[in-house]
Amino acid sequence: MIRRFLPDGMLLAAALIFPYSVARIFLDTPIERTMGTAFKIFFFHVPMGWLTMLMAVICGVAAAIELRRRSTTASAVALAAAEIGFVCGLGVLLTGPIWGNATWGKPWTGDARQMSTALLWLVIAAYLLIRHYGPSGSRRLAAGLAIFGAVDVPIIYYAVKLWKTTHPTTEVVGSLPPALWAAFWPGLGAILLCTFGLMGLRIRQLVLAEQLDEAWVRVTDREATDGTDLS
Amino acid sequence: MVLLRQIRLLLLAELRQEVRSFEVVLTSAFFSVVMMALFALSLGALPVESQLMAVPGALWLSVAFVGSLTLTRVFDRERESDTLRALLVGPVNRMAIYFSKAAVALLVLLLAAAVLVPGLIVIFPGAAPMAERPLFTAAMVLLGCIGYVAVGTLFAAGLAAGSGKNVLLSLILHPLTTPVLMFNLVATRALLEAHPGADAYLGRLAAVDVVLVVLGAWLFEPVLVGGGGSGGDAARPARTGAGR
Numbered sequence: 285m286i287r288r289f290l291p292d293g294m295l296l297a298a299a300l301i302f303p304y305s306v307a308r309i310f311l312d313t314p315i316e317r318t319m320g321t322a323f324k325i326f327f328f329h330v331p332m333g334w335l336t337m338l339m340a341v342i343c344g345v346a347a348a349i350e351l352r353r354r355s356t357t358a359s360a361v362a363l364a365a366a367e368i369g370f371v372c373g374l375g376v377l378l379t380g381p382i383w384g385n386a387t388w389g390k391p392w393t394g395d396a397r398q399m400s401t402a403l404l405w406l407v408i409a410a411y412l413l414i415r416h417y418g419p420s421g422s423r424r425l426a427a428g429l430a431i432f433g434a435v436d437v438p439i440i441y442y443a444v445k446l447w448k449t450t451h452p453t454t455e456v457v458g459s460l461p462p463a464l465w466a467a468f469w470p471g472l473g474a475i476l477l478c479t480f481g482l483m484g485l486r487i488r489q490l491v492l493a494e495q496l497d498e499a500w501v502r503v504t505d506r507e508a509t510d511g512t513d514l515s
Numbered sequence: 516m517v518l519l520r521q522i523r524l525l526l527l528a529e530l531r532q533e534v535r536s537f538e539v540v541l542t543s544a545f546f547s548v549v550m551m552a553l554f555a556l557s558l559g560a561l562p563v564e565s566q567l568m569a570v571p572g573a574l575w576l577s578v579a580f581v582g583s584l585t586l587t588r589v590f591d592r593e594r595e596s597d598t599l600r601a602l603l604v605g606p607v608n609r610m611a612i613y614f615s616k617a618a619v620a621l622l623v624l625l626l627a628a629a630v631l632v633p634g635l636i637v638i639f640p641g642a643a644p645m646a647e648r649p650l651f652t653a654a655m656v657l658l659g660c661i662g663y664v665a666v667g668t669l670f671a672a673g674l675a676a677g678s679g680k681n682v683l684l685s686l687i688l689h690p691l692t693t694p695v696l697m698f699n700l701v702a703t704r705a706l707l708e709a710h711p712g713a714d715a716y717l718g719r720l721a722a723v724d725v726v727l728v729v730l731g732a733w734l735f736e737p738v739l740v741g742g743g744g745s746g747g748d749a750a751r752p753a754r755t756g757a758g759r
């Protein structure tokens with residue numbers, strides 16, 4: 285029962301927390317001296333960046349389980365994670381240049397983390413294209429791609445440390461003043477609840493679609509064997 | 516030992532097939548020349564200091580495109596006569612298939628690089644440091660190509676084993692190989708700019724290669740024939756497509 289309504293409950297909680305977090309971000313935190321209002325992007329950009337990475341890892345792990353056990357649920361988790369990772373990655377790539385324009389004077393600096401996030405997003409997009417438009421048997425191929433994508437995450441993270449970068453270091457989040465932290469956590473919580481709620485609904489929908497497909501195959505098999513029309 | 520013997524036998528068979536026509540080697544070498552001509556036309560007039568940034572891109576983009584062409588052609592042979600399926604049902608270690616195919620693709624890619632690197636040195640004066648440090652250049656090209664074929668062989672084989680269109684290979688290959696190509700770009704630029712820490716980049720490239728080769732070899736069997744159990748989406752009639 286709890287499992288059935290958990291995604292709906294998470295979405296409801298997100299709907300309640302989100303207006304509160306937006307009010308905290310825009311009304312309770314001061315305007316940053318150099319960046320002005322564009323700094324508020326931080327509260328959405330960072331959680332979406334974290335979620336893109338997290339979804340790439342979830343997609344990779346689920347794909348590995350799918351390859352190992354041929355699990356329908358793992359396959360659904362991988363696809364749902366990739367879809368959410370795609371949306372979050374798009375959010376990061378759209379909000380990042382607005383931040384960049386305010387901080388560095390131009391939206392795209394070719395910075396290592398900008399490039400690597402764009403690359404991770406391309407891998408996720410390639411996974412979705414293969415899953416949606418690939419021929420029969422391409423799920424295994426897509427799963428391999430997702431695993432490589434997940435392995436790319438630490439390589440991408442390492443790339444940031446390896447190359448000189450104009451991007452704020454990961455320590456920026458840790459050095460936030462308490463007032464900004466207080467506004468950051470409710471927003472992160474709302475985005476996480478919304479993400480996992482949507483993911484739960486999508487997984488359930490994909491599993492049901494798979495079961496429907498299997499039922500259809502069983503019916504057509506029986507029709508072919510018995511020569512009866514069960515439709 | 517059995518694995519090494521199987522790799523050697525499969526590699527010899529691949530090389531024997533190639534020596535009969537030199538099809539993959541010649542097409543890859545010709546394509547390398549075409550790529551060089553295009554880069555010479557588009558970037559040849561750049562000042563030397565700008566060439567330091569252009570040459571790494573020209574080299575590794577050419578390797579990426581030649582690699583894609585090579586892998587497609589290597590596995591087209593298997594697809595045409597359905598011999599990959601025969602290999603998969605035969606008493607052959609799947610890793611031997613992976614490593615032999617990767618070795619063939621690597622050899623062809625290195626031959627293409629042997630055309631590309633001297634060509635770029637002739638066309639772009641900014642690429643002269645590659646001639647001044649031939650061992651570094653050779654090691655860098657070798658490590659860069661290993662990373663590329665480690666990923667490419669897995670997915671080219673996956674497409675050849677199924678009914679996948681080859682056009683999908685570029686879709687998969689280029690986003691996945693870009694991190695390793697980025698490492699290569701940085702190493703090449705460090706070489707051209709005579710960066711004091713250039714040697715350290717080779718170690719990092721080697722580390723990335725180890726990860727990619729291990730992952731590629733480990734995933735080869737599951738991606739081609741699946742994990743445990745029976746059935747799977749390849750065996751199941753698709754009513755609504757592979758994904759939804």
